[in-house]
Structures are given as C-alpha cells and as structure tokens.
Amino acid sequence: MSVSTVTTNGLRIVYSDTGTGHPVVFVHGFPLNRTMWHPQVQALSSTYRIVTVDLRGHGESDAPLWRYRVEDFAGDILTVLDDLRLPRAILVGLSMGGYVALAFARLFPGRLNSLVLTDTRAQADSPEGRQGRFQLAQAAYERGAGAVADAMLPKLLSPKTRDTRPELVADVRHMIESMRLGGIVGDLMAMADRPDSLPLLGAIGCPTLVVVGADDQTTPVSDARLMAERIPGARLEIIPEAGHLPNLEQPSAFNACLDRFLRELS
Numbered sequence: 240m241s242v243s244t245v246t247t248n249g250l251r252i253v254y255s256d257t258g259t260g261h262p263v264v265f266v267h268g269f270p271l272n273r274t275m276w277h278p279q280v281q282a283l284s285s286t287y288r289i290v291t292v293d294l295r296g297h298g299e300s301d302a303p304l305w306r307y308r309v310e311d312f313a314g315d316i317l318t319v320l321d322d323l324r325l326p327r328a329i330l331v332g333l334s335m336g337g338y339v340a341l342a343f344a345r346l347f348p349g350r351l352n353s354l355v356l357t358d359t360r361a362q363a364d365s366p367e368g369r370q371g372r373f374q375l376a377q378a379a380y381e382r383g384a385g386a387v388a389d390a391m392l393p394k395l396l397s398p399k400t401r402d403t404r405p406e407l408v409a410d411v412r413h414m415i416e417s418m419r420l421g422g423i424v425g426d427l428m429a430m431a432d433r434p435d436s437l438p439l440l441g442a443i444g445c446p447t448l449v450v451v452g453a454d455d456q457t458t459p460v461s462d463a464r465l466m467a468e469r470i471p472g473a474r475l476e477i478i479p480e481a482g483h484l485p486n487l488e489q490p491s492a493f494n495a496c497l498d499r500f501l502r503e504l505s
C-alpha cells in the first residue's frame with residue numbers, strides 16, 4: 240500500500256493506493272474516513288487497484304473550518320484521479336460518499352467508468368432533516384465528537400451488529416471520535432445543502448450497482464430501490480443482516496457482490 244498526499248486549493252488530501260488492475264476508488268461516509276474500507280482493501284486488492292480517499296475534513300486530510308459542499312468533495316476525488324493520471328475510474332460511494340459520487344457523476348461524467356452507490360439516497364434533505372443536521376452540529380460544537388458518536392452509532396450499525404460485534408462498534412466509535420470539528424460541521428452543511436439528484440438518475444450512462452443493508456434505517460431499502468429503478472440498467476443488491484455499513488458488518492457478502500459486478504464489467 241502506498242499513501243500519498245495531493246494539494247488542491249491549498250488543502251492537503253490524503254489517499255491510499257493498493258494493488259494493480261482496474262482502478263476502483265472508494266469514498267467513505269459521514270463521520271468516517273478511508274480506513275472504513277479496510278476489509279475491501281484486504282479482500283479485493285489482489286485483483287483490483289484499490290484507491291481509498293480521505294475527503295477534506297476527514298482522516299489524514301486537512302480539515303479547515305469553512306463551508307464544504309458535495310461539489311468540493313467531488314473535486315477532491317478528481318484531484319486524486321489527476322494525481323494518479325487515471326482518465327476514468329470505478330467509483331464506490333457509501334452514504335455521504337454516495338452523495339459525493341452522484342455529484343461527481345453530474346460534474347465529471349467523462350471520468351466515470353462505472354458507479355457503485357451503497358447505503359445512500361438521491362433525494363435532498365427534507366426541512367426536518369436539515370434541522371437535524373443543525374442540531375447535530377450544535378451538539379458537536381458544545382460537547383465534541385463523542386456526542387456525534389453517541390448519536391450516529393445507532394444509525395450506522397444494525398441492532399444485531401451492536402449486540403454481537405463490540406470490537407467493530409469500538410472501531411467505528413474511534414473513527415467518529417477522531418473527527419475534527421471543521422470536518423463534522425463542514426460535512427453537515429454540505430449534506431444539508433446538497434441538491435436533489437433524482438433528476439440526474441435517468442441521465443447516468445455508466446453501469447451502476449446499488450447496494451443496501453437490509454436493516455439500514457438511515458437510507459432504507461426503499462431509497463436504494465428508487466435509485467435502481469431510475470438509473471438505466473442498474474442492479475440492486477440487498478445485503479442481509481446489515482445496517483448502514485454493510486461493508487463492515489457483512490464484509491464477505493459485500494465483497495462478493497462488488498466482485499461480481501466488477502468481474503461483469505471486465
């Protein structure tokens with residue numbers, strides 16, 4: 240694995256690059272970082288070139304205290320592709336990473352080989368959803384990232400995972416608690432302001448896989464089904480016994496369905 244840093248508009252973006260083969264770029268969710276893709280790097284880098292990116296505000300990348308937009312995150316991914324001299328890549332985005340992948344598909348369709356949208360949705364936030372973002376930002380400001388972990392863990396992991404996988408719960412909590420305030424608030428503002436991507440779906444011209452954990456309460460199966468119905472030729476895969484993070488909760492099933500899709504492409 241090599242870890243690299245690239246600078247865009249004065250911001251340092253850190254990414255990892257492992258293996259050889261078709262390039263597959265993984266985009267993490269909120270409030271996580273590129274290490275959430277560890278099981279995919281382990282299992283798939285013998286067959287594919289796996290690139291995992293820390294978006295601005297996350298992991299080892301810079302986390303300025305300023306306004307973030309999903310379009311800025313899509314620009315971070317483009318900067319990484321340019322740094323690697325990759326004309327096109329397969330993009331895998333989970334949740335907020337899916338919002339970023341949809342923004343990338345809208346802004347840079349020529350750089351997209353194919354798309355995997357996992358545990359995400361195309362609709363913009365409702366007014367109540369935006370209000371919830373504001374309240375979580377205030378909780379982070381007043382009580383720190385621990386308050387965000389308390390609020391998010393039940394939304395990220397299924398009840399079964401929380402009962403039976405204490406080490407995974409601790410890993411995810413650690414990821415959240417290592418977030419800096421600029422990243423947390425920047426993400427929440429970016430998600431609250433993201434555009435409705437429903438009108439984009441019919442225009443997505445690349446092969447697309449939609450994946451969702453059967454027990455995902457944050458972006459439920461109905462959201463995944465809507466995307467799969469509207470994106471031409473898209474396929475839907477539902478991962479049993481997983482919540483919002485199927486790549487960590489059921490890594491074997493998640494990797495198998497990703498591998499199937501990637502094999503069909505090649």
Ligand code: MLT
Nearest residue numbers: 268269333334335336457
């Ligand atoms: C995520 O997992 O990225 C977030 O929960 C998505 C969201 O809050 O909309």
